[in-house]
Amino acid sequence: MNRFEGKIAIVTGASSGIGKATAARLASEGATIVLVDINAEALEEAMPAGEGHIALPCDVSDEAQIIALVDTVKSKFGRIDVLANNAGVSCSHAPIMEVDAGDWLRVLGVNLIGVGNFIKHVGAVMAAQNSGAIVNTASVAGIRSGAGGNIYSASKAGVISLTQTTACDLGGYGVRVNAVCPGLIETGMTKRVFDYARGAGKEEKLGKRCELRRYGHPEEIASAIAFLASDDASYVTGQALPVDGGNTASLNLPGMKV
Numbered sequence: 622m623n624r625f626e627g628k629i630a631i632v633t634g635a636s637s638g639i640g641k642a643t644a645a646r647l648a649s650e651g652a653t654i655v656l657v658d659i660n661a662e663a664l665e666e667a668m669p670a671g672e673g674h675i676a677l678p679c680d681v682s683d684e685a686q687i688i689a690l691v692d693t694v695k696s697k698f699g700r701i702d703v704l705a706n707n708a709g710v711s712c713s714h715a716p717i718m719e720v721d722a723g724d725w726l727r728v729l730g731v732n733l734i735g736v737g738n739f740i741k742h743v744g745a746v747m748a749a750q751n752s753g754a755i756v757n758t759a760s761v762a763g764i765r766s767g768a769g770g771n772i773y774s775a776s777k778a779g780v781i782s783l784t785q786t787t788a789c790d791l792g793g794y795g796v797r798v799n800a801v802c803p804g805l806i807e808t809g810m811t812k813r814v815f816d817y818a819r820g821a822g823k824e825e826k827l828g829k830r831c832e833l834r835r836y837g838h839p840e841e842i843a844s845a846i847a848f849l850a851s852d853d854a855s856y857v858t859g860q861a862l863p864v865d866g867g868n869t870a871s872l873n874l875p876g877m878k879v
């Protein structure tokens with residue numbers, strides 16, 4: 622498939638995990654990628670094969686940096702066809718009585734305000750060109766409890782809501798906005814969980830609570846992002862697609878699965 626031939630795609634959180642896999646997938650289908658991440662060193666290592674891709678370090682929680690980045694992309698390429706709005710951070714699973722005050726601003730700043738400001742500034746470019754597709758990375762944690770800490774889950778529920786409201790704002794300009802909601806995926810964000818389970822000899826339990834009874838891989842999220850960003854999804858907007866091995870499809874009570 623060459624669904625992104627000649628297209629310019631921004632991927633945030635591209636240094637690692639789902640973002641890195643998404644950059645590779647979109648590039649493999651012909652897109653020129655603008656890789657964005659706060660981790661500048663790892664960005665260079667995440668560069669997909671092929672010509673023309675660029676790395677632009679950016680802290681997505683800082684609107685001024687987003688404005689400068691979008692200006693740079695506009696002057697270099699003249700257009701933006703795809704935004705994979707994916708950078709994110711996690712937080713502790715502490716009960717609400719014990720959440721850290723600093724975590725609210727840190728997590729919402731990246732996961733929600735950063736996502737919103739990217740839609741704002743890239744959406745303006747897409748609206749002016751009357752085309753474009755935005756795919757936000759939310760989470761099953763934004764749909765159900767039990768998959769992330771309180772603040773993380775609230776931030777991802779916010780991303781799902783933003784996906785719906787901004788799809789309304791931008792739909793009249795031919796710009797689609799959707800989200801993916803990954804289940805448990807092995808990435809930098811979940812490394813501690815995987816390291817712990819493997820260290821404790823409990824690897825076979827990882828991902829077992831979803832219907833497919835396994836955890837997912839970054840490439841499986843990247844392929845869903847590529848679908849939503851492509852013309853194959855030309856009549857899909859405002860939707861949040863769980864890509865979770867069926868996790869959100871059931872009550873998922875511990876001990877119910879064999």
Ligand SMILES: NC(=O)c1ccc[n+]([C@@H]2O[C@H](COP(=O)([O-])OP(=O)(O)OC[C@H]3O[C@@H](n4cnc5c(N)ncnc54)[C@H](O)[C@@H]3O)[C@@H](O)[C@H]2O)c1
Binds near residue numbers: 679680805
């Ligand atoms: N791994 C999972 O199980 C899982 C499940 C559901 C949703 N997600 C979401 O997937 C997205 C990607 O995460 P991942 O799992 O690939 O983790 P990851 O840690 O491997 O990748 C996240 C990337 O975001 C970057 N980042 C963090 N803060 C940033 C900032 N302020 N500005 C720019 N870049 C920043 C990091 O440097 C990193 O490269 C996140 O939004 C995460 O919440 C992950």
